[in-house]
Amino acid sequence: MCGIVGLFDTRGQRDIDAALVRHMNDTQRHRGPDESGIHCEPGLAFGHRRLSVIDISLGQQPLANEDGSVLVCYNGEIYNFQQLRTELLEHGHRFRTRSDTEVIVHAWEQWGEACVEHFRGMFAFGLWDRNRRCLFIARDRLGVKPMFYTMRPDGMFAFGSELKSLLALPGLSRAMAPQAIEDYFAYGYIPEPRTIFQSVEKLPPGYRLTQQMFEPLAQPQRYWDVSFQQNTRLGEDEARQELVERLSDAVRMRLIAEVPLGAFLSGGVDSSAVVALMAGVSSTPVNTCSIAFADKAYDESPYAAEVARQYGTRHYVQTVDTDDYALIDTLAALYDEPYADSSAIPTYRVCQLARQRVTVVLSGDGGDESFAGYRRYRYAVAEERLRRLMPAVARRPLFGVLGKLYPKADWAPRIFRARSTFESLARDLVDGYFHGVSLMSDSMREQLFTPSFRASLQGYRAADVLRAHASTAKLDDPLSLIQYLDIKTYLPGDILTKVDRASMAHALEVRSPLLDHELVEWAATLPPHFKLRGGEGKHIFKRAMTGHLPHNILYRRKQGFAVPLAAWFRGPLRERVCQALTGNGLLSTGIFRSDYLHQLAAQHLSGRRDFSAPIWTLLMFDAFLRKELGNAYAK
Template sequence: MCGIAGIYYPRSPKPVDPARVAAMADAQAHRGPDAAGVWTAQGVGLGHRRLAIIDLTEAGAQPMLTPDEQLAVSYNGEIYNFQEVRAELEAMGAQFRSNSDTEVLLHGWRAWGPSMLSRLNGMFAFALYDAERRSLFLARDRFGVKPLHYAELSDGAVTFASELKGLLAHPLFRRAADFRAVEDFLGLGYVPDDASLVAGVKKLPAAHFLLIERGKPVPQPVRWWDADFSRRATGKLRDLEAELVARMRAAVASRMIADVPLGAFLSGGVDSSAVVAMMAETSKNAVKTCSIGFDEADHDETSYARLIAQRFATEHRERTVAPDDFALIDTLVGAFDEPFADASALATYRVCELAREHVTVALSGDGADEAFAGYRRYKFFAAEERVRGLLPQGLRGAVFGTLGRLYPKADWAPRPFRAKTTLLALAEGGEFAYPKAVGVTTPEQRMRLYSADAVRALDGHRAERRYTDTMRQAPARDALDRAQYADLQHWLPGDILNKVDRTSMAVSLEAREPLLDYKLVEFAATLPPSLRIRGGQGKWILKKAMEPYLPREVLYRPKMGFVTPVSAWFRKALAGEAEALGRSPVLTGTGWFDTAAIAKLAEDHRAGRAEHGRTLWQLLMLERSLARLFG
C-alpha cells in the first residue's frame, strides 16, 4: 500500500523537475512511511511513497523499472493473484528479479498491454510509462478501492497522484472551487468520482484506464470491467451456499499473503465475523482482531465482537471511545481533502488507529452490503417497487403524490409515522426515488440553502441525476438489481471505500476487503433477488451459508454499524459551531448560500423544532474543507 504521483508531458517531452515529483509524493507520506523514490526521464517523472507489505527488500522498491529501462511503474495496491499471473508470465519467458507483485505489472504490460487488467485480482491504482510507445498508462481497480486523481496544467503537463493533496503540491496548480461539486456533496454526502471540489481535477473512475500517448490529445477513460446483474444463477440452494462459502474462503485466503503482521477489524456484525471465521480456518496462528466500543450501550457492539473472538480464539484487542469524539474533525478534514459527510469516519479512524498499533494489514468486511443487498434501504425500495407495480404511473402519481403533499412532515416521530417521504417516493419512478433514499439532503432542502446566483450557476445540475441515469442503463433485470448496481458505481467508491482508504492510510495501515473479490461479487450479482432479501432479511443467502460458522445472535440481530450521534452534538457540545455556520466568513465569502436560511436551520435544530443534524454536519465539513483548500 503506497502513495503515487507523477508528471507527464503528452505534447512534447519537456524536462521534468525531480523536486516537483518528490514534493507531490511527499505530500502523501502517510500513505508510505517506509521509503520514497523518484524516477525521471525526458518528458516524464514518477514518484512513490512505500508502505512495504510484500518483498520488504530493496528489490521491491519503486518506481520499478525493467532491466532495459523501457518500462517504469509506480503502483499503489495489492495484486492478490500475482503468483498465479507470475507463473503464466514465466512460462512465456519473463525473468523476475524480485518477489513483489509490482513486477508482475511490468511483465504483464509487455506481454498483454491493457488487456492484462482482466487477469489481475486485486486493489490497485498505478501509472506505467512505456518509453517505446511514448505513453503513460493509468489504471484503477474494478471497485475503486484505491484512488487516483489527475489534472492538466497550464504548461501542458498531466499530473497525477493518489490523493488531491499530491496534485496541490505542484507549484503550477491553480486552486478554484467548483460549485457543482458542492451540490453533489450536499446531495450525496461525498464528492463522487466524476466530480471534484477543485476545478480541473479529475478522478479516474473505478474499473477504468487512461492511455495517454505523446503527440495525441488526452483521451477519455476507458471502462475495462463492469458488474452484470442481468444473468441468474440456477441450482439448488445448498449448492449455491456451498459455492458462496468456497468463493469467500478463497477470497480471504488470497488476502492473507503478507510479509508483515496481519489482522482483522471485528465489529461483531455478520460481515467482519464471516471474514474472521474464514481467516481462522486458514491461519496456523491466532488471528489478531480489534474492535472499538462506545460508552453508550445503544451504540456498543463489543459484546458481539467478544463472542466471535472467543469462538475463534483470536488475539483480540478493543478500546472504548466516547461517542462525542468530535475532536477528530480537523484530522479527518486533512485526511479526506474534499468534504466527506459520513460521520462514521470518526469511528473508522479510531479502529484503524488501534489496529495499526499491532498490525500493518487489516482485513475488513466492507462490500457485502452492496453485493448481497444488506442495507435496509434495499428492503424498503423493493417493497415500494411492488406497490408501484400495482397502479399505472399516472394514477400512482395522482394518488400517492396527493397523499404525500397532504401528510405532515414529522422527522421527530417514530418511523411508522414518518410516511410523507414514503408517499412522495411512491409517486415517483424507482429511478427517481432511490437516489433520494440513498442521499442526505433533498433537492428541495438544498434549493432553500442556496443563493439565487448559486441556483442559476447550477443550470439544472442535480446530484441525484447520475444515480437516475445509472439505474436506467444498468445491466439488470429488476429494481433491486438496478439499486445495487448504482450503489456499486457511486456509493461504494464515493463513500465506503473512500472512507476506509483515507482513514486507514492516514495511520499507514493497509485495509483489504475480501468480500469485494470480483469473482465473489460477480457470483452475488447472479443470485435471484429472493436469495438476497427474504423475510425482511437482507444478505439472506450469506447468513444462511454462515450458519455453520457463526451464532444466530450475530447472524440475525438488527444491523447497527458505527453510529455517530451528530444530531445530539449540535444540540449540546457543538451547538455553538452550528450557530456560527450562519455567519461563517468562509461560507458567506463563496456567495453560494443564503446565510439566513443556514442560521434558521441551526436554530430550529437546536430548539428541537426540526431534525437537521446531518445537514449541519455536512455544512461544517464543507466549511472546514473550503478553508483548508482555498484559505
C-alpha cells in the same frame, strides 16, 4: 500499501523539476512511511511512497523492466501475482524480484492495455512505456484504491493517489465545480469522476486511460462492469456451499504478507464472517481489533467479543468517548474535499488501534452491496411494488399531494415517516431511491442554495448521477438495479474512500475479501430472493454462515458505526454550529441563503426538528473551506 504520483509531458520531453515531484510525493508520506522512490527523465517523473508488505527487501519503486523501457509506480496488491508470475515466466519474461509490482511491468509487455483484466486485487498504478511513448493509468474494478488526475494548460499530465498530491502543483486552479457541490449536499460525498475542483478528476473504478505523447487529453475507457444476469439453475443449498468456498478462497488469497496481519471485528455479520474463515485457514490465532463506545447505545463490542472468544483470537479493544468530535478538522485535511460520512470518526480510531498491533487487516466491506444488507433496499423494493400497482399518471399527482400535506417526521424511524414514503412513491424507482439516500432532499437543496448558484447548475441535478448509471445497467429487477447503483456510487465514493483515507492516515493496509471481483460477479448472478427475503437482507449469506456464527450475531438488527450528531449539535458543538451556520464564512461563498442556514440552526437547536445530517454536511463543508482558504476564509 503506497502512495504514487506522476508527471508526463504530452508536448515533448521537457525537463521536470525533481524537487516538485519530491514535494508532491511527500504530501502522501503517511501512505508509505517505509521508503521513498523518485524517477525523473526528460518528459516523465514518477514518485512513490512505500509501505512494505511483500518482498520487503527488493520491492522498491518505481520499478522497471530489464532494459528500463517500461516503468511502473503502483499502489495496491495483486493477489494472484504468483500465478501470473508463473504464466509470464512460461512466456519468456525474466524476474529479479518476488514482488507483485514486477508482474505489472511484464503483464503490460505481454498483454498491453488488457493486462488489468488479468489482475485479481486492488490497485491503482501509472506505467510509462518509452518505446510506445505513452502513459497508462488504471484503477481496480471496484475502486478500492484511489486515482486522481489532471491535464495542465501547458500539456503536463499529472496523477496521484490523493488530491493533496495534485494540489501541490503550482498554479493548479482551485475553482470549485458547481455540480460537485450539488452532488455533495445530496450524497455527502462527490461521486466519480468529479472532484470538488473543476481542474481535477477521479479515474472511475474499472477504468483505464492511455495518454499518448503529442495528443490531447485521452478519455478513460471502461474495462469492467458487473452483470446482474441471473443464474436460475443454481439451487439455494448449492449456492450456500459455493458462497463459503468462494469467500474462503478470497480470504486465503489476502493472507499473503511479510508483516503482522489481523482483522477488523465490529461484531456485525460481514466482519465476523471474515474472522471466522480466517481462523479456519490460519495456523496461529487471528489478531482482531474492535472499537467500544462509552455510550452503550452505540456499542457493539460485546458482539465482537463473543466472536473473538468463539475463535480464540487475540482481541484488542479500545473504548472511544462518544463525544469524539475533535476530529472534524483532522478529517477535512485527510479527505481533501468535502466528505460528510460521520462514521469516518470511529473508522479513523479503529485504524489507529489496529496499526498499533498489525500492518495489514482484513475487513468486511462490500457485503451489504453484494448481498443486499442495507435496510434501504427493503424499503425501496417495497415501494416499487406499490408503484407498479398504480399507473404513473395517477400515482404521481396523488402521492405528490400527500407528500406535501403530510407532516414532516424526520425524527421517526423510516417505517413511520409517511411523508418521505409518499414523496418517494410519487417518483420512479431511481428518483425514489435517490430521494431515500439523499442527506438533503431536492426541496431542501433548493432552499439552501442562492438563486445565482442554482443558475450556475444549468439544470443539473445530483440524481443525474444515478440516472446515468441506471441507463447503462438496463436492469428491470428493482433490487438488482439499486445494488448496481450503490456499487457504482456509494461503495467507491463513500465506503471505500472512508476506509482508504482513514487507514492510510495510519499507514495501515486494509484488504476486503468480500470485494474480490470474482465473488462480486458471482453474487450478482444470484436470484434477488436469495438476497432479500421476507424483509430480511443477506438471506443466503446468513444461511451460509449459520454453521460458523451464532444466531444472535447473524440475525440481530444492523447497527453500523453511528455517532450521536443530534446531541453533539445541541451540546458541546452548539457554538460551532452557530458560528458555521450564522457567521460570515459559508455566506461569503455566495452559495448559501442566510435565512435557510439560520432556520436549520434554530429548528435543530430548539429540538423542534432533527437536522443533524444536513448540519454535519454543512460543518464538513465549512471545515473544508477553512482548510482550503486558510486565513482568507470569511474575511
